[in-house]
Amino acid sequence: MLAETIIKQLVAIVGEPRLLLGDDDLKRFGIDRTTLWTPAPSAVLLPGSVAEVQAIVRLANEHNLAVVPSGGRTGLSGGAVAKDGELVVAMDRLNSVLDFNPMDRTVTVGAGMITAQLQDFAEQQGLFYPVDFASTGSSQIGGNIATNAGGIKVIKYGMTRNWVAGLKVVTGNGDVLELNKGLAKNNTGYDLRHLFIGSEGTLGLICEATIQLTRPPLESSVMVLGVADFPAIMDVLRCFSTDIDLSAFEFFSQQALEKVTAHRGHPKPFETEAPFYALLEFENSSEAVLEQAMAIFETCVESGWVLDGVLSQSLSQASNLWKLREDISETLWHWKPYKNDISVRVSRMPEFLREVDELVARQYPDFEVVWYGHIGDGNLHLNILKPETLEVAQFHAKCVNVSSEIGQLLAKYEGSVSAEHGVGLLKKDYLHYSRSAEEMAMMRSIKRAFDANGILNPGKVFDELS
Secondary structure (H helix, E strand, O other), X not given: OOOHHHHHHHHHHHOHHHEEOOHHHHHHHOOOOXXXXXOOOXXXXXXXXXXXXXXXXXXXXHHOOOEEEEOOOOOOOOXXXXXXXXXXXXXXXXXXXXXXXXOOOEEEEEOOOEHHHHHHHHHHOOOEOOOOOOOOOOOEHHHHHHOOOOOOOHHHHOOHHHHEEEEEEEEOOOOEEEEOOOOOOOOOOOOOHHHHOOOOOXXXXXXXXXXXXXXXXXXXXXXXXXXXXXXXXXXXXXHHHHHOOEEEXXXXXXXXXXXXXXXXXXXXXXXXXXXXXEEEEEEOOOHHHHHHHHHHHHHHHHOOOEEEEEEOOOHHHHHHHHHHHHOHHXXXXXXXXXXXXXXXXXHHHHHHHHHHHHHXXXXXXXXXXXXXXXXXXXXXXXXXXOOOOOOHHHHHHXXXXXXXXXXXXXHHOOOEOOOOOOOOOOXXXXXXXXXXXXXXXXHHHHHHHHOOOXXXXXXXXXXXXO
């Protein structure tokens, strides 16, 4: 419960309508897509300027109040959870286009801009923002940057990090920093911008971002291929990526396809069933590219890697094929899945997946496991579905052990316990499988430099500052 004197000071900063204290607002703004924690912030603040964000942070330091930055709250690791009386600073009002430079092909936006709105703005200018994923309609740019969001086009366009040309942030110490200022070249020492990208709100609050845009892609074709086994997916990837510039290479299991077609009503791509499916996208810049793609497809069939396949013949068909992959995550939420977002080098994926499959089958023979992911960049999503007979807490308790064993496998394969969702609360106990003690000590030192009192998103990524 906040003291009345502090409430009055917060009202003086943001105005009474922008200080939310009602139970419904506290619950709505105090949680992300995870369901393991009960939201319990003390207040929600909706600042309308960088100056207001700075004033909030300085007040929080003065009174030792914890602050949780909040974007679209679409995260899957508990990074935006406020469960211990924190102040939630929601960036929803900082959602405008602040500047557009057609020569530089950059746009500066408020951190609260919805990702899809940025994509739409770029399209209106004849340009393209390529970072794309299932939650673009509700996620915010600031949150994307804070978690270095990836998505379905990473194989060609990279992560969010690749498209951030500048940032304006308020550090945990209450300082305003303007980082890189949109420069393409800036070799003047440490690039602090990149410390904030992927920092999950533990170093500062991202308030504005200058985003690099690019030319729009040509019309793309999509192929969905039924693949004989997981190692064959890697053979297919190698064959296609050798001769064609792929913009996406995704995969999903037969179980994933069955869930999506049953619950979303999407038609199956073809009648032949396969244990795995690969979805490829590429720009069909010429008839020669399409002919090359079909020739590679025939080679894959002759080699026994591919059992069947379909090539989109229209934009609408391409969109429908993408839905088979894009709708998996939302569909699986019906089963409240225990999710693992992990990555290894592409070359090591078949061996790693075999070991994880054996581990899960041994530990949880009665649980249904669904695989999908961004195979072209080594990112796997392992989903263990909750049986109806178990409560969420019981189910989670049964799954915790497997995360530790997967973490040990990831250490063996030099992989990551979080490929794109971040660490937050969910993964911090497993961070040591991907980061050395020396690295974690350095990360804590960086945290102290930007947030000396430890008020920003405490308990996320790691627990101790000492």
